[in-house]
Amino acid sequence: DGGITQSPKYLFRKEGQNVTLSCEQNLNHDAMYWYRQDPGQGLRLIYYSQIVNDFQKGDIAEGYSVSREKKESFPLTVTSAQKNPTAFYLCASSIGGTSVYEQYFGPGTRLTVT
Amino acid sequence: AQSVTQLDSHVSVSEGTPVLLRCNYSSSYSPSLFWYVQHPNKGLQLLLKYTSAATLVKGINGFEAEFKKSETSFHLTKPSAHMSDAAEYFCVVSDRMIKAAGNKLTFGGGTRVLVKP
DSSP states (O other): OOOEEEEOSEEEEOTTOOEEEEEEEOSOOSEEEEEEEOTTOOEEEEEEEEETTEEEEOTTOTTEEEOOSBTTBOOEEEOTTOSOOOEEEEEEEEOOSSSOOOOEEOOOEEEEEO | OOEEEESOSEEEEETTSOEEEOEEEEOSSOEEEEEEEEOTTSOEEEEEEESSSOSEEEOGGGOEEEEETTTTEEEEEESSOOGGGOEEEEEEEEETTOGGGTTOOEEOOOEEEEEEO
16 A cells, blocks of 8 residues: 555653654655644644755744655654654655645654653 | 645544545645545554546445546545444555665655544
8 A cells, every 4th residue: 555654643742752664655755744733723844855865944843853865754753842742743745846736645743741 | 745634633424425535635736645544443454545647546345546646636435324334534645766764764744534324
């Protein structure tokens, strides 16, 4: 089955700890994205990557970091500098390039920080 | 700059009656538009997309949307609601002509649909 996997589905951490969310895709897509979703709100872009070893900040990158060492993987680290890390995190991928293509989403990871 | 406004945060319909979800967009050039659906604690699934071909777009599960440039709207409709349509729906825009934007999408705030038996 082709698709995007995110793990774990639920994640709990203590305040002050860094945590890394996994995102893997086997769609052979060039572009990958991380979004944050808060209750009653739309999705906000954290980081995106159009190609391996390159990524750009989205609209709310502060307190987050990413890497793109492999085409199929785009992990997101939520650092202790992120003031309100509790949220639902969604990873997506698309064919990429300068044309617009739809994005395919993973099932999400719900992060709770106490 | 591009933006999306979903005019209703909540819509309640009875099973078997029509569904209308309203979306207005703002885009500098020629937009691509999408509707996604999200069931509770799940990822987003693409319902349909408009990319400058036919203005009436048919999607999955009986949904369709009409692109109206003069009204800058992309409303989503379904003739007969089913209980499984209860979910949150997002209208999304991307500006096809701004190459620097790559494939960045802008999401509306979402419309939560309740279907009553």
